[in-house]
Amino acid sequence: xxxxxxxxxxxxxERNIERCLHSLNDVVDEIxxxxxxxxxxxxxxxxxxxxxxxxxxxxxxxxxxxxALDQASYNYVxxxxxxxxxxxxLQKSILQLKxxxxxxxxxxxxxxxxxxxxxxYSDWYPNRKLRVFDKTKAKWTGINPHxxxxxxxxxxxxxxxEGDILHWTYQTYKEMDDKSEYFSSIAAKAYFDEGKTAxxxxxxxxPSWAFFKAFILRLGFLDGKNGFRICYQTGKITFxxxxxxxxxxxxxxxxxxS
Numbered sequence: 001x002x003x004x005x006x007x008x009x010x011x012x013x014e015r016n017i018e019r020c021l022h023s024l025n026d027v028v029d030e031i032x033x034x035x036x037x038x039x040x041x042x043x044x045x046x047x048x049x050x051x052x053x054x055x056x057x058x059x060x061x062x063x064x065x066x067x068a069l070d071q072a073s074y075n076y077v078x079x080x081x082x083x084x085x086x087x088x089x090l091q092k093s094i095l096q097l098k099x100x101x102x103x104x105x106x107x108x109x110x111x112x113x114x115x116x117x118x119x120x121y122s123d124w125y126p127n128r129k130l131r132v133f134d135k136t137k138a139k140w141t142g143i144n145p146h147x148x149x150x151x152x153x154x155x156x157x158x159x160x161x162e163g164d165i166l167h168w169t170y171q172t173y174k175e176m177d178d179k180s181e182y183f184s185s186i187a188a189k190a191y192f193d194e195g196k197t198a199x200x201x202x203x204x205x206x207p208s209w210a211f212f213k214a215f216i217l218r219l220g221f222l223d224g225k226n227g228f229r230i231c232y233q234t235g236k237i238t239f240x241x242x243x244x245x246x247x248x249x250x251x252x253x254x255x256x257x258s
Contacts, residue, residue, distance in 0.1 A: 001098045003029040005072035006080065009064050011036040013082030014045060016168050021049045023085035023166075027094050028078055034068040042082070062147045065140040072135060076101065079131045079149065083168050084110075090163025094132060103159040104151050105133030111164040114226055115171055122220030122231050123213075129165055130158070143190045145183050173229060180237045187237075188244035192252075198245035206242065211235030 006028035010017060017033075024031055031051040035042060036058040046053050054071055058064055069077065078094060080086070086094065090108055097106070109126035112119045119125060130138075130149040141150045151158065170176035191198070214220045215231035223230070 002076055002101055003074045004094070004098065005029070005074040005077045006031040007034075007065075007068045007072050007077050008032070008080050008082055009034045009036070009061075009068050010038060010042050010046070010082040011058065012038045012040045012042060014038075014041040016083040016085075017042055018045050019085045019168075020080055020082055021046065021051065023087075023091060024078065024080070025049065027086065027091050030073055032068060032071045034064060034071065036064070061145050062140045062142055065147060069135045069140070075134050075136050077133060077135050079133075080165070081167075085166045085168075087111075087164045087166055090161060090165065093161040093163050097132070102157070104137045104153070104156040105130050105149065106159045106161045108132070108161045109164050110167050112167045112169050114169050114176075114230060115173070117223070117226050119223050119227065119230065121222045122215065122218050122227060123234060124230060128160075131165060132161065143187065143194065145186045145190075176229070176233055180233055180240060184237050184240035185244055187241045188248060191241070191245050192248040196245070198242045198249060203239065203242045203246065207235040207239035210238045 004027065006024040008017075008020060008031070010033055013020075021031065031049065032054065033046050033051050034054045034056050035046070037055055043053060052071070054068075056064065056067060059067060065079065069079070076097075078086075093108075107128045107130050110129045112124045112127065114124075130151075133149055133151070137153065137156060138149050138151045140147050142148045170179060211231050211234060214234045215228065220227040220231040
């Protein structure tokens with residue numbers, strides 16, 4: 001029977017981390033928590049469980065998650081964020097893998113809770129995530145803060161697990177607004193570092209398309225008022241990202257010319 005490592009990165013997750021750890025406790029054979037020096041009770045809560053708690057200065061989302069993978073004792077991992085948890089069905093699905101691991105990695109659907117409501121439409125469901133995988137055959141990649149697990153071999157075999165990754169996202173509109181400002185700044189800097197452009201067309205068309213796709217094509221309107229807010233914010237964060245990217249180019253040009 002193969003052994004599994006549960007791997008989590010955290011920062012100020014006292015609201016969610018206990019739920020996350022409970023969902024992993026009977027599924028994996030060790031839990032690794034890499035924490036970016038939380039200032040709340042995250043460390044105290046984690047240490048009430050049988051976990052390996054490692055404090056590491058934040059390296060960036062992708063870099064921090066790859067660092068956490070390196071700390072795992074076992075090659076087969078279940079990777080979660082601190083505000084996520086495994087549903088009971090997903091716990092059972094993962095346990096079955098211990099005697100019947102067939103693929104290089106496994107997807108599961110992620111179900112997001114926004115302001116107390118489980119969101120079933122727009123870009124938020126089924127929101128497939130590759131979170132159960134052989135770490136020797138995969139790594140975290142993407143453009144911060146939008147990270148994802150990518151298998152190293154283009155011919156890798158991927159399965160799908162029954163059950164959901166439960167994700168407790170923003171619980172107030174203000175929290176969502178604040179995080180949109182924060183994440184759009186990170187994304188703009190990452191785009192700038194990669195030399196991505198920020199034309200007027202991208203500034204106007206991309207946010208409009210992001211809203212239309214989520215609200216109309218992916219039926220976000222069926223989630224009611226919160227569905228509209230999510231789709232609106234999807235467009236807004238796209239706008240902010242390109243607005244801030246343009247500002248970075250202007251600032252860089254001034255610095256170069258001075």
